[in-house]
Amino acid sequence: MLGVLRGMGITLKNFLASYVLPRRPDSLETGGIVTVQYPEERLPEKENFRNFPFLVFDGTVDNIRCVSCDICAKECPPKCIYIVRDTDSEGKPLKRPKVFDIDFTVCMNCGICEEACPFDAIFMDHEFEIGGPERQKSLVYHRDDLLKSTAHFQKIRPTDFAAIEERRKKDAEKKAAAQATVQAAAQPKPQTPPSPQP
Amino acid sequence: MSPPVLEKTFQASDPVLQDTETFEVNLGPQHPSTHGVFRMNVKLEGETIVSLKPVMGYLHRNHEQIAENMSYLGSMPYTDRLDYFNSMSNNFGYALAVERLAKIDVPERAQYVRVIMAELTRLVNHVSVIGFLLNDLGAFFTPVLYAFREREKILDVFEEVAGSRMMCNYLRFGGVKRDLTPAVTERIKKIVRGFPKFLDEFEGLLTRNEILCIRCQKVGVLPYDLAVNAGITGPMARASGVNYDLRKVDRYSIYDRFKFKIPLGKIGDVYDRYLVRILEMRESLKILEQALKEIPAGPVMNPKFAALAKAPRNFKPPKGEAYGRVEAPKGELGFYLVSDGTAQPWRYHVRAPSLINLTVLEDLCLGHKVADAVIILGSIDIVLGELDH
Ligand code: SF4
Numbered sequence: 306m307l308g309v310l311r312g313m314g315i316t317l318k319n320f321l322a323s324y325v326l327p328r329r330p331d332s333l334e335t336g337g338i339v340t341v342q343y344p345e346e347r348l349p350e351k352e353n354f355r356n357f358p359f360l361v362f363d364g365t366v367d368n369i370r371c372v373s374c375d376i377c378a379k380e381c382p383p384k385c386i387y388i389v390r391d392t393d394s395e396g397k398p399l400k401r402p403k404v405f406d407i408d409f410t411v412c413m414n415c416g417i418c419e420e421a422c423p424f425d426a427i428f429m430d431h432e433f434e435i436g437g438p439e440r441q442k443s444l445v446y447h448r449d450d451l452l453k454s455t456a457h458f459q460k461i462r463p464t465d466f467a468a469i470e471e472r473r474k475k476d477a478e479k480k481a482a483a484q485a486t487v488q489a490a491a492q493p494k495p496q497t498p499p500s501p502q503p
Numbered sequence: 504m505s506p507p508v509l510e511k512t513f514q515a516s517d518p519v520l521q522d523t524e525t526f527e528v529n530l531g532p533q534h535p536s537t538h539g540v541f542r543m544n545v546k547l548e549g550e551t552i553v554s555l556k557p558v559m560g561y562l563h564r565n566h567e568q569i570a571e572n573m574s575y576l577g578s579m580p581y582t583d584r585l586d587y588f589n590s591m592s593n594n595f596g597y598a599l600a601v602e603r604l605a606k607i608d609v610p611e612r613a614q615y616v617r618v619i620m621a622e623l624t625r626l627v628n629h630v631s632v633i634g635f636l637l638n639d640l641g642a643f644f645t646p647v648l649y650a651f652r653e654r655e656k657i658l659d660v661f662e663e664v665a666g667s668r669m670m671c672n673y674l675r676f677g678g679v680k681r682d683l684t685p686a687v688t689e690r691i692k693k694i695v696r697g698f699p700k701f702l703d704e705f706e707g708l709l710t711r712n713e714i715l716c717i718r719c720q721k722v723g724v725l726p727y728d729l730a731v732n733a734g735i736t737g738p739m740a741r742a743s744g745v746n747y748d749l750r751k752v753d754r755y756s757i758y759d760r761f762k763f764k765i766p767l768g769k770i771g772d773v774y775d776r777y778l779v780r781i782l783e784m785r786e787s788l789k790i791l792e793q794a795l796k797e798i799p800a801g802p803v804m805n806p807k808f809a810a811l812a813k814a815p816r817n818f819k820p821p822k823g824e825a826y827g828r829v830e831a832p833k834g835e836l837g838f839y840l841v842s843d844g845t846a847q848p849w850r851y852h853v854r855a856p857s858l859i860n861l862t863v864l865e866d867l868c869l870g871h872k873v874a875d876a877v878i879i880l881g882s883i884d885i886v887l888g889e890l891d892h
């Protein structure tokens with residue numbers, strides 16, 4: 306009998322504590338109420354939380370970073386990305402996607418597309434409330450639904466954003482420096498045989 | 504009007520009742536006791552079980568075949584979905600197999616991070632299994648919710664480091680995906696410090712509870728010989744006294760550096776399985792304490808393979824085969840890989856502890872009542888995602 310009584314004492318203690326102890330949804334203490342009244346109340350978002358991918362653009366929507374290289378579509382384990390490259394009026398391929406569909410019913414939130422993309426164009430979002438009335442159309446997100454600004458990325462994941470921006474800046478500088486050396490190396494050549502200026 | 508009088512009332516000693524027909528019942532596939540979609544075809548003599556056939560395959564999703572058509576890294580998120588309670592240890596087993604195949608070294612810090620994550624997973628698993636076992640016993644949801652309160656804290660850590668609470672996809676070949684920040688390390692330390700207090704409370708609630716003792720002791724006894732012969736591993740084998748823990752036997756990763764004991768049971772009944780899990784959690788806490796104290800600074804990813812993690816299709820291990828196994832919370836989880844030198848494994852096989860531990864279910868249940876079958880199943884600790892991979 307003793308064990309049962311002791312157990313009841315513990316449940317009673319926990320029951321009373323839920324009234325006395327402050328509500329700490331994110332606490333590390335034992336006891337108290339730890340649930341939150343979603344959707345009125347929400348837990349703070351974790352920065353590294355990943356859900357569904359989105360495409361970033363710099364500044365304006367035309368400035369989409371994705372160059373339509375198809376790497377993410379190949380690496381995606383369940384193959385839920387579909388990309389068609391854009392072409393200009395003469396049919397020459399452009400470095401941007403015309404169609405970029407992700408089927409969120411198939412996507413398993415693994416984050417491999419983000420890891421694989423060499424152009425920092427696709428990232429994992431925090432958005433999780435994306436219900437739809439049916440599963441054929443409303444959960445296939447098209448290019449324009451997926452586009453979000455870098456500001457949004459900065460807002461949800463400041464640390465990653467800072468690290469990536471720094472790397473991008475360095476890469477850009479390196480590129481510029483490399484180009485400058487190439488130009489510097491290329492410039493003396495046309496100068497030695499003086500070419501007639503038109 | 505007087506109530507109708509039955510022509511004959513049956514007594515327990517009546518030969519008619521003693522000579523009952525066997526009665527066939529299907530427990531499941533949608534039965535709360537089966538922890539998922541799993542069916543037990545039970546033949547009953549009165550309330551006593553005379554035959555039990557597990558029927559599985561409701562959650563079969565071709566895991567191995569999918570993995571054979573996938574880049575090596577591409578299977579990593581799929582391993583999360585095997586035993587969805589312990590995605591970190593599943594990742595661990597798979598990463599070990601691939602690292603053996605391609606001979607990849609893992610930096611020191613990453614080894615520690617892996618061990619910390621694997622042991623946290625063990626806490627999560629054992630604490631929820633005990634909660635569910637109590638649910639099966641009829642102690643509805645109080646122990647489960649106490650357990651989930653603690654589990655929640657650990658899942659928060661997983662979310663913080665890996666990005667997802669249950670589908671972590673955290674380990675990479677040659678390291679881990681993201682380093683632990685000091686804040687997270689501090690948080691884990693706090694959890695580890697607070698956990699024994701919870702365990703004491705949990706044990707106070709359960710261990711000496713007479714009802715639990717009566718229901719669990721001498722029920723579903725798994726003898727030592729049967730455990731060995733059937734290849735049972737994990738807490739279930741150790742509850743029967745089989746001293747077999749891969750952390751000691753195989754000494755994979757850096758487990759040889761930590762001091763911890765392997766708790767063993769004597770009888771091998773449901774109660775022993777419960778106790779062994781509690782004691783294992785206490786040992787896991789010891790490992791966690793040591794690991795958190797000793798964890799060195801440094802990179803968490805082998806720089807040679809960091810680039811390969813970015814381009815999974817270019818990762819082509821040399822021809823050969825490898826078997827990576829870890830002591831997952833449910834038992835020995837092994838991944839057998841055969842490479843033919845291309846970007847996809849030629850053969851990929853999972854040794855799932857849930858499946859193999861389940862094979863003795865009939866032996867454990869024979870002669871017991873239906874209600875006992877439910878708790879015996881609960882104490883075996885199966886997860887259908889792994890069972891039906
Ligand atoms: S998160 Fe994973 S499943 Fe989803 S689109 Fe990216 S790679 Fe594909």
Ligand code: SF4
Nearest residue numbers: 371372374375377422
């Ligand atoms: S998102 Fe990245 S990987 Fe995918 S097509 Fe665009 S640039 Fe290539």
